[in-house]
Amino acid sequence: MTTIGEMGEDALIAAFAPRLPVSDAEILGPGDDAAVLAVDGDLVVSSDVLIQDRHFRLEWSTPEDVGWRAAMQNLADIDAMGAVPTALQITLAAPASLDADWVMRFADGLREACEPHGVGVVGGDLSGANEISICVTVMGETHGTEPVTRADALPGQVVAVSGPLGAAAAGYIQLTEGRRIDEETIGLFLRPRPRIGAGLEAALHGATALMDISDGLLRDASRIARLSEVGIDIRAEDVPLHEGARFAAIELQVDPMPWALTGGEDHHMLAVLPRESAVPAGWTVIGATTDAFTGVRVDGEVPDTFGWDHFGG
Amino acid sequence: MTTIGEMGEDALIAAFAPRLPVSDAEILGPGDDAAVLAVDGDLVVSSDVLIQDRHFRLEWSTPEDVGWRAAMQNLADIDAMGAVPTALQITLAAPASLDADWVMRFADGLREACEPHGVGVVGGDLSGANEISICVTVMGETHGTEPVTRADALPGQVVAVSGPLGAAAAGYIQLTEGRRIDEETIGLFLRPRPRIGAGLEAALHGATALMDISDGLLRDASRIARLSEVGIDIRAEDVPLHEGARFAAIELQVDPMPWALTGGEDHHMLAVLPRESAVPAGWTVIGATTDAFTGVRVDGEVPDTFGWDHFGG
Structure with missing residues (x-):
């Protein structure tokens, strides 16, 4: 094994750069x-x-997984504006004792996630540090269409999601408990696979609010509700639950719905669209906006919990 | 004192965001x-x-200093392409025990550095971490002019710098040795003050290669030499030494020239220009490019040392 400290910055960059995707x-x-x-x-x-x-945890995620996730959650942020991602800047700070091979494989994961979308890594920075810290800045372009924010939903519109939820949470809980029941959901936790382009699709269908679900459906929906000054009522039975999550929940003898409602990290799109007929094929309507209340309710009730805080547990 | 962990992410962002500069x-x-x-x-x-x-070290730098430096070294990178900086993305990862006031004052430093240039912070991310880790991505625009890289210098051109060197190194050594001889150089180490716009000026004067001096004159000049496939001969007596560095060196009884040649972090511009008459006012010619050798020489000699490696000491 060669560490990045032994290799030195210039040699590391020389080995790393050719593995990165080109924009x-x-x-x-x-x-x-x-x-x-x-x-x-x-x-x-x-x-x-x-x-x-x-x-991420080094004992759970391969370096490729970490690279994939770092890229994909950022591509989703650009798609969530109805825009098209084009390039990433990546900074990596890591202990000098880190295996240089980890960095090479991290680059491979970035490439696997980005290359199908024509997205490249155009620059970045390297530094020593006591723990691995990765920063990704993603850039994209609007092609002249108006970006879709979280702030323009109106009452009386429909709320829809672009994919089944709860897979990442199901994968996380299996890894935490050391029980591998459903490999697909474990894989989706380690490598989220939102359909990049779903956000643009919603934008072209007239979405009035759009974001990707990173911190959990309820927490993220409450952001749209607050910024758009509408209420959002979600019908729990209509929220699409990932099949692997359903299966893992049966084996673990737990209720999977909290995974879908508050789990986060699936990175599928959450959109508000003007009417049922505007919802793109493959999306699922899960509720409606209203002026009867503010914030998010599930089946008319204020939920007990919304998700997590980045400085908390 | 309120820590960022006690404050929570949403409250922290709400307090932090209004202090940031607007682009x-x-x-x-x-x-x-x-x-x-x-x-x-x-x-x-x-x-x-x-x-x-x-x-940066928390015992040397105020939070405002850290914000200033984080912004300024990035503005210099855009100026070093002959382009105009417009916006920053900032991510901050920090222990939950960090004083929330540190983050507010960090934002103030960002604003002080950016506001005079119309540069704003347009987004970012916050996270918990075991040590403070800041990532800055700076964006700028070319206004239709061609960016100046490090790769197009030709033999027989002149090499010039936009400001006096060695101040940051002089400041660093005073802090390291606990002797405050010259406050200006200490201040310039904590808050580098390149003249943003000097790079654009060199570009408009026909610079064939351009970069900012972050890792030391010799190391950075050797990058231009390598990428442009020229030799660079620097005349030591023509390298402008910062007056405060000269003064501190006398008091410390050391030779200040290594500070100017290998110290780095002054962030002044290093340019190759086609001829003496193309050098902008206020710049100093320090040498010439040649096809007689490759790499960098000082007064015709290969120097003993070039600077430092980011994973090394």
């Missing part, structure tokens, strides 16, 4: 003071930080 | 899945990561 929008790639990208329309930009033992 | 290019600011920015010309983008006790 279709790239005019000048990594290696200078800054990268240069073409932008069609306006620039859409978002960032996430991933910290070892908080956002 | 002139902002179409949609923080608070949604992604921000939206206007871009005139092509997008120029760069990232840096700053880790506690590696890139």
Whole structure:
């Protein structure tokens, strides 16, 4: 094993860079003071930080998994504006004792997630640190269409999701409890697989509010409710539960609905659309907006819990 | 004292966001899945990561200093392409025990550095971590001019710098040795003050290669030499030494020239320009490019040391 400290920064970059995906929008790639990208329309930009033992665990996730997740949750953020992702900036801070092979395989995961979408890594930074800390900034472009925020939902519209929920939470609980019941949901926890393009699809169907579900359906829906100043009523029986989650819950003898309602990290899209007929094929209507109350209710009731806080447990 | 863990993510963001600078290019600011920015010309983008006790020390730097430095070294990267910075993405990962006031004052430092340039913070992310880790991604625009890379210098051109060197290194050594001789250089180590716009100026004067000096003149010059496939000969007596560094060196009874040659972190611009008459006012010619050798020499000699490695000491 060669550590990144033994390898040194320049050799590490030289080995790492060729494994990174190349952006279709790239005019000048990594290696200078800054990268240069073409932008069609306006620039859409978002960032996430991933910290070892908080956002991923080295004993659960392969380096490829970590790279995949770092990329995919960011691609979802651009899709969640109804925009098209084009490029990533990646910074990696890590202990000098980290196996250089971990960094190479991390790059492979980034590439696997990004390449099908024409998204590339155009730059970044490396540093020593006491724990692994990864920052991803994703950039995308609007192609002249209006971005869809969380703030423009109106009362009397329909609420829909682009995929089945609860898989990531089901995978997480299996890893936590050391019981591998359903490999698909474990895989979806380690490598979320939102359908990139679903957000753009909702935007083209006239979505008035749009976001990806990262912190749980209820918490994220409450953000749309607050910013749009509407109430959102969710019908629990209509929330699509991932089949693997349902199966794992039976084996674990627990109720899977909290996974779908508060689990998060599936990264499927949550949209408000003007009417039932505007909902794209493959999406599921799960409720409606209203002016009868504010915030989020489930079957008319205020839920007990919404999700988690990033500085809390 | 209220810690960020006690305050919680939502309250922290609510208190932090109004202190951040607003970008002139902002179409949609923080608070949604992604921000939206206007871009005139092509997008120029760069990232840096700053880790506690590696890139800053809490006992030396105020929170405002850390915010200033995080912003300024990134603005310099965009200027170093001959482009104009417009916006930052900031991620902050920190222990739950961190004083929330630290985060507020960090935001103030970002604002002080950015506001004079119309640069704003358009988004970011917060997370818990065991050490403070800050990632800055800076975006800028070309306004239709060609970015200046490190790769197009030709033999027989002149090499110039936009400001006096060695101040940051002089400040660092005073803090390390616990001797405060010259407050200006200590201040410049904690808050680098490159003249943002100097890079654009060099670009408009026909610079063939351009970068900011972050890792030391010799190491950074050797990057231009390698990428442009030229030799660079620096005349030591022409390298402008910061007056405060000269003064501190006398008191410390050391030679200040290594600070100017290998110290780094002054973030002034290093440019190759086609001829003496193209050098902008206020810049200092320090040498020439050549095809007689490759790499960097000082007064015709290969130097003993070039600078430092980010995973090394």
